[in-house]
Amino acid sequence: MLEQFGSLSPANVQKWQFTEPKQGVFNYTQADDFVNFALKNKKSVVCDTLVWHQEYPSWLDQKKWTKEELLKVIDQHVYSEVSHFKNRCFSWNVVNEALNDDGTWRETLFYNVTGTDYIATAFRAAARADPKAQLFYNDYNIESPSAKSTAVENLVKTLKKQNIKIDAVGLESHFIVGETPSEAQQQQQMQAYIDLGVQVLVSELDVRFSALPPTEAGLVQQTNDYQSSINACIKVGKQCMGLYVWDFDDAYSWIPSTFPGNGDGDLWYANFTTTPAYDGVVSALEAGELKNY
Structure with missing residues (x-):
């Protein structure tokens, strides 16, 4: 079965709640196991996900952040994780599902505190950490023309x-x-x-x-x-x-x-x-x- 795939992507173990369970305390054990398995079997790795409004650690909700503070936290998290996997990830899902179906911005912790600046911050940090990795924005209901697809284009x-x-x-x-x-x-x-x-990539078919x-x-x-x-x-x-x-x-x-x-x-x-x-x-x-x- 494994030989039928050219790439592998982890379901959860690279998401924020697993990789930085406490602020500034990073744990890549499970993610390393996955990535090493993929590379050992000569598969490229589509790494996933850096910033998402789900599966992030509870400590992010336990403080009232200023815009500057939260952008710094995002920058540090993304830079640390992408740096850790530098030259091992073919690509990164940098920001996931930031839009509503009507094309408006999803009101998340990240958007409510920083506006859309968190998106630029995450992409900049990822590019700085691994310039060779392919960086993408990921979302659903953007596969055919719609208000949401137009928002992604914008x-x-x-x-x-x-x-x-x-x-x-x-x-x-x-x-x-x-x-x-x-x-x-x-x-x-x-x-x-x-x-x-x-x-483009068909990312989660x-x-x-x-x-x-x-x-x-x-x-x-x-x-x-x-x-x-x-x-x-x-x-x-x-x-x-x-x-x-x-x-x-x-x-x-x-x-x-x-x-x-x-x-x-x-x-x-x-x-x-x-x-x-x-x-x-x-x-x-x-x-x-x-x-x-």
């Missing part, structure tokens, strides 16, 4: 105007069977980001059923939905830097706990047998002459 423009390194936009691509944006819509939106001078068990027609649709993302990435060429699934099997999927009654969204079932969508993904990759993507 974010990219803003960072670039400030000469801040941003290399890519990560499209989470958490889809529902039968409600996935079309191949044409995904390709159009990918190209819109690319036209701004960044690459899964296509879940909203009701279980799936029907035969539903399994066919799920295969088509997976292929829409694969084909869109292939058609924009090398500017789509990768395709990643989240997770690869239903046994450890995040979906059932987040969306009760939903599931079977991955390429392997919980018993580790492959789904029809797996065969469809392999066919699409082979047709596009892409392997281990």
Whole structure:
């Protein structure tokens, strides 16, 4: 199974609550285990996540920060973590899910104290710590034209105007069977980001059923939905830097706990047998002459 993937990404162990559980006290033990395993098996590592409004340590909520203080904390955290993994991470999800679906800024601890300055601070710190790593902004519901996608485009423009390194936009691509944006819509939106001078990656692809068990027609649709993302990435060429699934099997999927009654969204079932969508993904990759993507 491992040989079918060219890259690996950790689910949680590089997130802030694990890597800096107490202010200024860093713990990279679990993350090092993951990264070392990936590199030992000759896989590139898509490192994840530096700044997110979830899975950050409780000490951040236990103090009333000034803007300057919190920006310094963000800078120190990002710089420390990226420095620790320098030359081991192919890329970093630097800032995750900073926008609401209507394109407005999500009101988080970081935004409420610093406005949008925390985003620039995080990207600057990551670039300073590892200039060779590919840095990306990551979000969901930005895979086709929408107010949120436009807001991401504006974010990219803003960072670039400030000469801040941003290399890519990560499209989470958490889809529902039968409600996935079309191949044409995904390709159009990918190209819109690319036209701004960044690459794209399909960063967390899964296509879940909203009701279980799936029907035969539903399994066919799920295969088509997976292929829409694969084909869109292939058609924009090398500017789509990768395709990643989240997770690869239903046994450890995040979906059932987040969306009760939903599931079977991955390429392997919980018993580790492959789904029809797996065969469809392999066919699409082979047709596009892409392997281990």
